[in-house]
Amino acid sequence: MSEWPSESWPTANELVQGGEYGVTLGVPPSHDLAAMEQSLTHNQPHKDAFAVFAAMARLTAEMKVEIAWVRRKTAKYHLVAGDKGAVTYPRMTDAIIAHSHPAGAQRLGANEVKVFNRLERPYACLQGHHWLVCLTGPNSWRLLKATADAATKKFDETPAVGQPNCSAQALELIIEAIAGLPK
Numbered sequence: 706m707s708e709w710p711s712e713s714w715p716t717a718n719e720l721v722q723g724g725e726y727g728v729t730l731g732v733p734p735s736h737d738l739a740a741m742e743q744s745l746t747h748n749q750p751h752k753d754a755f756a757v758f759a760a761m762a763r764l765t766a767e768m769k770v771e772i773a774w775v776r777r778k779t780a781k782y783h784l785v786a787g788d789k790g791a792v793t794y795p796r797m798t799d800a801i802i803a804h805s806h807p808a809g810a811q812r813l814g815a816n817e818v819k820v821f822n823r824l825e826r827p828y829a830c831l832q833g834h835h836w837l838v839c840l841t842g843p844n845s846w847r848l849l850k851a852t853a854d855a856a857t858k859k860f861d862e863t864p865a866v867g868q869p870n871c872s873a874q875a876l877e878l879i880i881e882a883i884a885g886l887p888k
Contacts, residue, residue, distance in 0.1 A: 715760075717768045720786045727773075727785035727795070730757070745802065746832045748850065748879055758803065759882065760784070761838045762846040765805040772838075773804040791816070798824075803836035811839050813851055813872040818860045821853075833858055837876060845883045849876040 715728040737751075744751035750758065761772045761784065771787040778797040785792055791814075792804055801821060813821075813835070821835060833853030840846050851874060853860045861874040 715764070715784060717764060717786075720764060720768070720772070720784060723783075723785075727783045730782040730784060745836065746834050748877070750836075750848075750879070757782075757784075758836065758838050758848055761803065761805050762840065762882070765807050765838065766840055766843075766846075769807050771805050771807060774802045774836075776800040776802060790814075794820070800824075801835065803838060805838040805840070807840055809839050809841050810871070811837070811847065811849060811876060812865065812868075813837065813860065813874065813876070815862065815864055815870055815872055818862050818872045818874075822859045822862065835860070836879075841881070845881065847881050848879045850879055851876050 715723075719728050741751040741753050745754055757774055761774060764772050764784070764786070768786060770789055771792045773785045773787065773792040773794065775783050775785060775794060775798045777783060777795060778799045780799075782802075783795065785795060787793060787804075789807060794801060801824070804817070833855070835851045835853075837849045837851065838846055839849060851860060851872075861872055863873040865871040865873045
């Protein structure tokens with residue numbers, strides 16, 4: 706299987722010009738969307754998914770705003786640019802797969818958790834999993850994963866002690882990466 710070439714990823718300008726719907730991602734080279742989404746419910750993301758996370762980190766560092774990877778009800782994937790502290794998700798969003806934190810916060814925000822828990826169908830964040838791309842330095846980022854409660858299919862909305870804007874839910878560190886970010 707070939708890898709997505711980095712030059713095929715959207716530029717910051719294309720992402721901004723895409724407005725509410727951002728930029729539609731093409732079909733991954735493996736053409737196995739089911740395997741890619743299944744890998745996102747585990748701790749070993751498919752290489753096509755990892756390529757999206759790396760592009761999100763690069764765009765987040767360049768634009769200094771949150772970037773979200775969503776799947777719309779049309780079954781197409783989109784990268785959407787937000788602002789420094791939030792993303793407004795497009796209408797007809799079916800799954801919020803991942804988003805980034807340009808300031809490096811390694812917890813979900815309380816408002817983010819509420820949005821995830823309000824999605825129309827259970828497990829809308831890929832069977833109760835959500836990925837977070839956090840910039841940790843000028844050329845580095847971390848990939849973390851939040852998992853919803855298996856019984857309730859909801860993410861924990863309890864605020865962190867002394868930090869009412871953050872969820873108390875601990876996220877699992879999947880990988881630390883250095884590459885693909887502007888210097």
